[in-house]
Amino acid sequence: MSEYHFKVPLKDEDIKRLRIGDMVYFSGEAWTSRSRVQKAVFDEGWKLPFPIEERNLLIHTGPVIKEENGEMKIISFAPTTSVRFEKWGPRSVREWHLKAIVGKATMGEKTRLAMKEHVCIHASPIGLTTNLFLDKLTIKNVYWKKEFGSIESAWIISLEDYGPLIVDIDCYGNNYFDEIEGVIQNNKKAAYQYLNIPDDFQYTRLS
Amino acid sequence: MITLETVSKAIYQTIKKCTCCIPDDLSAAFDDAIQRENSELGKMALQKTQANFRFAKQNDYLACSDTGWPLFYYAIGDKVQLEGGLSGLEEISRKMVAQATKDGFMRATVKHPITGSDPGNNIGSNVPNFTYKHVPGESIQVTFVSKGGGSECFGGTRYQVIAFADGVHGIEKFIIDSYIEGARGGKICPPSIIGIGIGGTADISAKLAKQAAALRLVNSKHPEPEIAELEDRLYQAINMLGIGGGLGGRVSVLGVNIEYAYLHIGGIAVSMCASCVATRRATSIIHADNVVEEKASPTWFNGR
Numbered sequence: 001m002s003e004y005h006f007k008v009p010l011k012d013e014d015i016k017r018l019r020i021g022d023m024v025y026f027s028g029e030a031w032t033s034r035s036r037v038q039k040a041v042f043d044e045g046w047k048l049p050f051p052i053e054e055r056n057l058l059i060h061t062g063p064v065i066k067e068e069n070g071e072m073k074i075i076s077f078a079p080t081t082s083v084r085f086e087k088w089g090p091r092s093v094r095e096w097h098l099k100a101i102v103g104k105a106t107m108g109e110k111t112r113l114a115m116k117e118h119v120c121i122h123a124s125p126i127g128l129t130t131n132l133f134l135d136k137l138t139i140k141n142v143y144w145k146k147e148f149g150s151i152e153s154a155w156i157i158s159l160e161d162y163g164p165l166i167v168d169i170d171c172y173g174n175n176y177f178d179e180i181e182g183v184i185q186n187n188k189k190a191a192y193q194y195l196n197i198p199d200d201f202q203y204t205r206l207s
Numbered sequence: 208m209i210t211l212e213t214v215s216k217a218i219y220q221t222i223k224k225c226t227c228c229i230p231d232d233l234s235a236a237f238d239d240a241i242q243r244e245n246s247e248l249g250k251m252a253l254q255k256t257q258a259n260f261r262f263a264k265q266n267d268y269l270a271c272s273d274t275g276w277p278l279f280y281y282a283i284g285d286k287v288q289l290e291g292g293l294s295g296l297e298e299i300s301r302k303m304v305a306q307a308t309k310d311g312f313m314r315a316t317v318k319h320p321i322t323g324s325d326p327g328n329n330i331g332s333n334v335p336n337f338t339y340k341h342v343p344g345e346s347i348q349v350t351f352v353s354k355g356g357g358s359e360c361f362g363g364t365r366y367q368v369i370a371f372a373d374g375v376h377g378i379e380k381f382i383i384d385s386y387i388e389g390a391r392g393g394k395i396c397p398p399s400i401i402g403i404g405i406g407g408t409a410d411i412s413a414k415l416a417k418q419a420a421a422l423r424l425v426n427s428k429h430p431e432p433e434i435a436e437l438e439d440r441l442y443q444a445i446n447m448l449g450i451g452g453g454l455g456g457r458v459s460v461l462g463v464n465i466e467y468a469y470l471h472i473g474g475i476a477v478s479m480c481a482s483c484v485a486t487r488r489a490t491s492i493i494h495a496d497n498v499v500e501e502k503a504s505p506t507w508f509n510g511r
Contacts, residue, residue, distance in 0.1 A: 036323065064272050066311040075311050076272040081357055081394050104357075105392035105453060127252035127452060128396065128484055130272050131262040149325030151315060166248070166454065177392045180455045184387055184448050191444040195379045203377060204370035206474065 005161060008057045010099035012119045018167045020176040024123055025163030026100070029140060029156060030057040034080065036152035037144065038088040042095075049143050050156065052096055057159075060085060060103035062151030065139070072139045074157070078130045082107045082122060090114035106168055106177040116173040123165035136160045208288040209347065211299065213497040218303040218349055223312045224501070225351045225489035226274050227267050229260045231503060232424040233400075233461070233486055240398060240458040249456020253398075256452070256484060267312075271355060271485040274313040277304050277335035278352040280422065280505060284344035288495070296347075297337055304329050316356065338418075340507070345495035350488060350505040352421045358483035361394035364413045369475040378405060378477050379441060385479045386445055386460070393453020396483035400425055400462040401445070404478040407468030416480035419464040421488060422507040429465055430511070438463045452484065466508060 001021050006014045008028030018024060031052070040046040064076035082103030085092070089111030092098060101107070101122045115121060138158040145153040168176040192199075229237075237257050244250040263270040279300055287293060305328035307313045317334045318325045329335070342348075365385040369377035382403060389395040402420025404412035428435045442463040450459035461484075470476065490502040 062272070062314070062316075064269060064311060064314045076269040076314065078272040080273070081361065081392075083392060083394065084360075105394060124393075125255075126248065126454065127255035128259055128271060129255050130270070131259050131266075131268050132255060148323075149315060149318070149327055152325065176454070180449075180453075181391065183455065184450060187447055187449045188383065188387060191383055191447045192380070194444050194447060195376070195383075195440060197376045197380055201373075201376055201380060203380075204372045206368060206370055 003164070008159070009054045010056050012099070015099050015119050015121055015171050018121050018170055019172070020167050020170045020174045020179075022167045023164040024167055025161045025165070026057055026102070026159050027161050028057070029055050029158050030059050030102070031055050032059045032061050032063065032155045032157065034060065034062050034152050035085060036148040037154050038085055038092060040144070040148070042088045042091050048154070050141070050154070055156070056097055056099040058092065058096065058098050058101050059157070060101065063155060065150055072142070074134055074137050074139060076130050077134060077137055078128065079103045079125055081105055086111060093118050093120050102165055106175055112169050112173060112175055115169055115171055119171045121167050121171055122169035123167050126164060126166055133162055136162045208290055209493055209495060210497060211290045211295075213499065214289065214296070214347065214493055215299055215303060217491050217493045217499040218300055218351075219307060220499070221349050221351045221489045221491045222303060222307040223267070225487045226269050226307070226312050226353050228264045228489070229270050229485065230488060232426060234260065236425045236461045240461065244451070244456050244458050246451055246456035248454045249451035249458065252452035252454060252456070253458070260485070269312070269314070270487060271483075272314055273356050274316060274353045275355040276317075276359060277313065277329055278354055278421070279335055279337045280350040280352065280507065281337065282340045282342045282348035282505075284346045285341055286345045287347055288345070289347070300335060300337070301330050304335050313353070347493045348490060348502070348505070349493065350422065350490040350507070353487040354421060355396060355483040355485060358395040358399055358481040361389055364416055364478050364480040365389070366409055366413060366476070366478045369477055371475065375437070378475065379444070381477055382441055382479055383444060386481070387448060387450070389481055390450045390453065390459070395481045396485065397450055397453055398458050398461045399481040399483055400464065400486050401441075401460055402480040402482065403441075403463065403465045404480070405465060405467040405475065406470035407476055409476055409478075411468050412476040412478040413480070415466040415468060416478035418507060419466045420480045420482035421486065422505050423464040423511055424504050425462040425486070427464065427511045434465050434467065438465050
């Protein structure tokens with residue numbers, strides 16, 4: 001397990017150093033999206049209204065923003081479950097030229113393969129860290145707020161050594177959660193045994 | 208008579224306390240979990256989460272960004288007198304949810320299921336949602352639950368009808384399999400509190416499961432020994448799975464709470480509802496003399 005500190009725009013050589021289980025911190029400008037932005041772009045043909053070439057870090061999140069005296073401030077920030085964006089995962093990696101997605105937990109097979117092909121990783125916070133990194137985040141801009149609401153807008157956020165995040169999909173096709181899943185499936189047998197559930201137990205088919 | 212001003216303020220304060228302050232019983236369960244966790248990553252996740260909760264409590268910040276479904280559980284005294292009449296309680300509650308959202312104590316999270324339009328204030332058809340109990344007395348007890356979306360969308364509520372032939376093993380296997388499925392990749396934000404509803408119709412078992420997860424204290428036990436034993440067995444078994452906080456670890460579940468209803472001889476309805484690592488609830492009693500008192504537990508199920 002190693003620790004890395006990278007700056008956006010992220011380079012292929014940065015990403016290639018990362019393996020699942022490594023800790024990574026990011027600085028520079030990233031942008032956010034949840035389902036609505038991805039649906040607008042990939043299903044409905046909307047064009048992103050800001051340049052992304054230099055911003056190849058996407059964060060799956062809907063931050064809580066408070067406006068005071070005309071100034072927007074992030075008051076709560078938690079990357080959200082990424083697998084719900086799986087439908088658009090491969091296209092977002094390919095067409096948005098992403099080098100990293102920060103979200104929660106894992107994504108599906110197609111995104112894992114797209115990340116392998118296009119040198120991209122997925123990383124997640126460790127624990128629930130809603131309030132712990134607020135001083136590392138500054139809002140730069142927001143797009144589609146009127147159209148989609150605050151949570152579903154695309155926020156441009158400047159990061160200052162945001163992390164630690166754990167790499168859970170690397171660019172070599174490894175998924176941290178596949179390994180955990182293997183352990184859990186093995187432990188499941190012990191849990192069944194503890195509960196005296198017979199090995200050959202099968203539900204009575206009611207349909 | 209309870210005035211509109213008192214009830215409005217009490218509801219607002221209960222919402223704010225709920226979304227900013229993790230309940231004391233959960234906080235104590237966390238301290239205990241940190242002691243017991245032996246995986247390095249699992250311990251780190253719990254410690255960071257606990258630090259996050261402390262910051263939120265001290266600074267009036269959200270315990271979690273996702274303030275989830277706004278759910279009200281009211282225990283209404285049968286002699287309550289509320290200014291303007293009890294029928295106004297829901298309207299006041301809705302206004303306070305909108306105000307709390309505007310003030311940053313809730314995230315504007317709910318939207319129209321088909322059009323996707325965002326009201327921006329967490330108010331819409333059937334949201335917030337209300338559940339009532341009638342109790343003796345002159346007071347109104349308000350419990351606000353901020354039910355996280357991850358644990359609701361991915362982990363629960365899960366439901367299955369089990370044949371009598373499959374009995375307790377069938378129930379236990381359903382719970383173990385459902386928890387693994389829901390917790391895969393940390394989707395439901397484990398270590399969670401699990402509520403299990405056994406018996407009744409589909410909606411009764413689902414309702415019992417949600418209330419057992421969201422309203423009972425994390426360390427509470429069912430008073431009937433057979434049910435308490437089943438709670439303990441499932442607690443031990445789930446903590447053998449190695450799920451931890453999602454990244455692997457010893458502490459996979461913080462509590463298992465079961466409630467049951469008598470059932471039809473046709474089959475056993477079972478529901479599981481997970482309440483996430485940031486289980487949030489807050490309870491206040493609004494007395495007839497307009498004094499408002501905070502309570503540690505809603506004691507929704509006859510004292511538990």
